[in-house]
Structures are given as C-alpha cells and as structure tokens.
Amino acid sequence: MSYPASQNPHEDIRESTYVPELLKGMAITARVFWRNLFGERDLTTRVVERKGLSRVATIAYPEEKPVYPEGYRGLHRLVPRDDGRPRCVACYMCATACPAQCIYIEAAEYDPVDDLRASRVIEKYPKAFVIDQLRCVVCGFCVEACPKDAIRMDTFTHTPPEYSRQSFIYPVDKLLKGTAAVHPSDPWYRREGSGEPAHVHKEAHTRIGPAGRVEVDTGKPVPVTRFLK
Amino acid sequence: MADLEVTPAIATRKDETISRLQGLVSKGLGWARRYSLFTYPFATACCGMEYMSVAASRYDIARFGAEFTRFSPRQADLLMVTGTVNLKQAPILKRVYEQMCEPKWVVAFGVCASSGGFYDNYAVLQGIDRIIPVDVYIPGCPPRPEQVLDALLLLQKKISGQTHLLGDRQVERHLGARDLIEPAKLG
Numbered sequence: 001m002s003y004p005a006s007q008n009p010h011e012d013i014r015e016s017t018y019v020p021e022l023l024k025g026m027a028i029t030a031r032v033f034w035r036n037l038f039g040e041r042d043l044t045t046r047v048v049e050r051k052g053l054s055r056v057a058t059i060a061y062p063e064e065k066p067v068y069p070e071g072y073r074g075l076h077r078l079v080p081r082d083d084g085r086p087r088c089v090a091c092y093m094c095a096t097a098c099p100a101q102c103i104y105i106e107a108a109e110y111d112p113v114d115d116l117r118a119s120r121v122i123e124k125y126p127k128a129f130v131i132d133q134l135r136c137v138v139c140g141f142c143v144e145a146c147p148k149d150a151i152r153m154d155t156f157t158h159t160p161p162e163y164s165r166q167s168f169i170y171p172v173d174k175l176l177k178g179t180a181a182v183h184p185s186d187p188w189y190r191r192e193g194s195g196e197p198a199h200v201h202k203e204a205h206t207r208i209g210p211a212g213r214v215e216v217d218t219g220k221p222v223p224v225t226r227f228l229k
Numbered sequence: 230m231a232d233l234e235v236t237p238a239i240a241t242r243k244d245e246t247i248s249r250l251q252g253l254v255s256k257g258l259g260w261a262r263r264y265s266l267f268t269y270p271f272a273t274a275c276c277g278m279e280y281m282s283v284a285a286s287r288y289d290i291a292r293f294g295a296e297f298t299r300f301s302p303r304q305a306d307l308l309m310v311t312g313t314v315n316l317k318q319a320p321i322l323k324r325v326y327e328q329m330c331e332p333k334w335v336v337a338f339g340v341c342a343s344s345g346g347f348y349d350n351y352a353v354l355q356g357i358d359r360i361i362p363v364d365v366y367i368p369g370c371p372p373r374p375e376q377v378l379d380a381l382l383l384l385q386k387k388i389s390g391q392t393h394l395l396g397d398r399q400v401e402r403h404l405g406a407r408d409l410i411e412p413a414k415l416g
Contacts, residue, residue, distance in 0.1 A: 058289045061378045100340075100347035134344040137370035159368040161380035163387065165344065165358070168368060 073140045073153040076131055078175040086176055087150035090124040094142035094151055102135035103142060104128065131175060133159045134168040149181055251394070258393035262306070262332065263385040264294035269305035269329070271322060274312025276339040279371040288374035293381050302328040307384070308361075313341035314354045326361045334364045334388065336380055339371050346370060 014020055032055075039053025043064065059066055068074065078086045090107035108127035136159075142151050155178065162168060268290075270280050283290050290296050299305040302325045314322055326335065337357055340346035343366040345355035357363060364387060367380045 057286050058292070059287060060292070061288060061375060062382065065375070101349065132344070133368045134340055134366060135346060136368070137340060137347050139370075158373050158376045158379075161365055161367045161372075161376055161383055163365060163383065165356070165366060168366070 068156045072156055073138050073143075074155045074157050075133075075159050076136075076142070076151055076153055076170070076175060077155050077178045078129060078172060079150050079152055079178065079181045080176055082180045082182055084180075086126060086129070086172065087148050087181065088126045088129060088146075089122055089148055089150070090126040090129075091147065093145040093147060097141040097145035098136075099139060099141065100135045100137050102132040104130040104132075126172065129172045129175065131170045132168060133170055134165055149183065152178075154178075254395055255393045258395070259389045259391060262393065263388040265297075266293075266295040266307040266334070266381075266384075267297050267299045267305045268295055268307045268309055269299055269302050269325070270309045270311050271325060272309075272311040273314060273318065274339075274341060276311040276341070276371040279374065279377070280309065280311050280338065283374045283377045288378060290378070290381070293378070293385070295381060302326075303330065305329055306333050308333065308335045309338050310335065310342040310357050311338040313346070313348060314357055315352045316354055317352075319354045319357075319360055322357060323360050332393070334384060335361055336384060337363045337366045338377065338380075340368055341370075343368065 008015070010016070036054045036056050039055075041054045041056060042050040042052035078088060081087050088105075090105055092105055092107075095101070095103040095105050105126050106128035107124045109124055110122060138153070140153055143153055159168070270277065272280060282288060284296065284298065295307065302308070306329065308326055308329060310322065326333070335357070337343040341348060341353070342357050343363075345353050349355070354360070365380045365384045367376050369376050372380075
C-alpha cells in the first residue's frame with residue numbers, strides 16, 4: 001500500500017493526523033514478528049537466498065552449527081599412514097616455518113632390526129610432536145612446508161576454548177586422527193622389491209663397517225662414483 | 230566460601246538451616262550472574278572485529294545474556310581482553326581490572342591475549358595471566374565466533390559452579406597471578 005508522502009505535516013493530512021502512520025508501523029512490526037515466530041526457516045541456503053517465511057538470520061549456535069567454508073584452516077591433525085603410524089618423518093620443516101614457533105618435535109630413529117616395512121626406507125619418526133594451540137596463529141605455513149603431507153588442517157573443527165593454558169598442549173595422541181593418506185610416491189610403496197634389501201637402513205655406498213670405516217659392496221652396481229676402496 | 234563445603238563436627242539445626250539457605254542463595258545468585266554478564270571489551274587489535282561479529286545479529290551474543298556492552302569497567306563484570314597487550318598497555322589493563330567490581334571474570338580472547346601469540350618479543354606481554362587471573366582462554370587468530378560462544382558457555386558453567394555470597398562480594402576464583410603474591414605477606 002504505497003502512496004506518495006510529502007514528509008511535510010503541514011501539507012499531508014495523513015502525516016499530520018499521526019495515527020495511520022503509527023498503525024502502519026505497528027502492522028509491519030507485528031507481521032515480521034509473527035512471520036519469524038511461526039514461519040519455517042530455510043537453513044540450507046545462504047541467508048540472502050532463503051525462501052522460507054521466517055527470515056531470522058541468527059544461528060542458534062550450539063544446536064545449529066554452520067558449515068565451515070571450503071578452505072577453512074581448522075584444528076591440525078597429523079595424517080596417519082595406512083598402518084596407523086604418523087606419516088611425519090621428523091624433518092623439522094613445519095617447526096622451522098612456523099612463525100609462532102608453536103611446534104615442538106623430538107626425532108627418533110626407527111630400530112634397524114625392526115621388521116616393519118616402513119622402517120627400512122624411513123629413518124626417523126617423531127618421538128614427540130607437540131603443538132601449543134594457544135600460540136598457533138592458524139596461518140597454515142606448516143601444512144605448506146610439509147614435504148610428506150603429514151600435517152593438515154582439514155578437520156573443519158575449531159580449537160575448543162579451555163580453562164587452563166596447559167590444556168592447549170596437543171601431543172601426538174591428540175593430533176593423530178582422521179583418514180590415512182596414501183600417495184604412490186611414498187617411499188614404502190615406491191620401492192617394490194624392498195622386502196629384503198641388501199643394505200639395512202643405509203645407502204649401499206656409505207655402509208659403515210664394524211671397524212668404523214666405510215665399506216663398499218663391489219659385487220653390485222653402485223649408483224654413485226666410487227671414491228673409496 | 231570454603232566453610233560452605235566443610236560440615237562442622239556438631240551441626241546445630243540453626244547451622245544447618247543457615248547453610249542450606251546460603252546454598253540456595255548461592256545457586257540463585259549464580260543463575261542470575263551467569264545469564265547477565267556485562268562485558269567490557271578491552272579491544273586493542275584485530276580480535277575486536279571478531280568481537281563485533283559475535284555481538285552482531287548472525288552470532289547473537291544476546292542469546293546468552295551477554296549483549297550489554299559497558300564501556301566503563303565499573304559497570305562491567307566480564308573483562309574480554311581482545312587483542313595484543315604490550316608492556317606499555319599492561320598497567321592500563323591491570324588498572325581496568327582493578328576498577329571492576331567483584332564478582333568479575335576475565336576471558337582472554339585470541340592467542341595474543343592468551344599467550345602472546347607469535348609476538349614473542351620484548352614489547353609484548355606473553356599472556357595476560359601474568360598480570361591478572363584468567364578464567365577462560367580462547368585460541369585462534371582471530372577466533373571464530375563459534376569459539377567465543379563456546380567460551381561463553383564454558384564461563385557460564387564455571388560461574389554456576391562457583392559459590393556466591395550475598396554479603397561478601399568476594400567470589401571464589403582459581404589461583405591467579407594476583408593471588409600468588411599478597412602484599413600482606415610481602416611486608
């Protein structure tokens with residue numbers, strides 16, 4: 001019910017009597033109120049494109065959780081291999097790239113006599129991998145720096161608030177979760193015939209003998225120039 | 230505070246009645262206080278934008294009773310330290326905290342206020358809990374509004390678990406930096 005209004009109470013009888021405008025405003029308020037109270041909310045689409053009768057934009061947060069956008073950098077996770085161990089090889093690239101220095105890594109070597117397939121082609125694993133989530137500025141540099149795709153921020157959950165600073169120290173068992181990642185370039189897949197390698201844990205030309213000097217296996221072709229006899 | 234929990238060896242009927250009454254009063258005051266938090270936003274940096282987002286209509290902080298932002302610390306009972314606090318600003322923050330009336334609670338909003346974040350340098354206070362006690366820490370740089378609402382729910386849970394007294398305005402808090410050194414013990 002649109003009509004031209006001059007906004008001048010001296011000319012406009014409708015403005016000067018005041019009551020019709022008051023009722024009109026009350027009607028608009030009441031209509032929006034009842035619409036929002038009993039109308040159906042269309043939660044699936046974006047707020048501006050919603051078709052439901054109720055146009056309430058407020059999210060009832062703990063009950064309704066909005067979906068985080070595609071590139072949202074959430075809580076970190078250490079990506080497991082398909083045998084459940086972390087893919088991390090403790091190279092310290094993420095800890096070096098981290099501007100907040102919130103990653104602490106302690107490297108350990110795999111046992112050479114361990115008969116796990118991965119332990120012959122990977123030297124190190126993180127004995128301790130700790131992220132201080134209260135220092136982390138969620139920049140994602142660790143994810144970009146990682147050469148092994150071992151740390152990701154694709155959990156789409158935020159770090160929960162806590163009562164104490166100590167609760168934000170996330171060790172490996174809190175970080176290692178999610179689906180395992182498998183790449184054809186993974187060393188434990190790339191070396192097909194590495195079931196029983198001739199060398200244990202070392203490259204062929206740099207094997208150190210019991211006396212401490214380097215031994216060269218002359219029986220097989222050595223890929224690098226022989227510089228020692 | 231503590232004398233509510235400790236049952237005396239010989240409890241007279243009068244003592245029992247008083248303690249039960251005090252328990253009821255404490256519960257009622259806790260209910261009232263946790264749903265009417267007046268916030269003082271100590272906004273120094275970009276986290277203040279996120280605080281505005283929490284207060285705006287999409288994530289409406291009014292649904293938790295904390296919408297009434299007071300820009301005077303004397304009228305507020307929730308101090309939200311929103312952003313980096315450097316050493317020059319630390320005395321101001323301490324003074325603002327001391328101007329607030331009991332009972333009061335503190336939320337460290339974002340990593341800069343909580344731990345200094347990546348400003349690990351000579352100019353920035355490495356966490357506001359070095360000068361004032363903090364009840365809830367919110368991580369994130371800046372935190373999402375969901376994280377802030379989670380923290381508010383945590384704080385409400387904490388307030389409902391505390392003991393509230395009518396006469397004594399002191400509220401039982403966790404041992405903060407302020408409680409560690411008492412002036413009386415120093416002198």
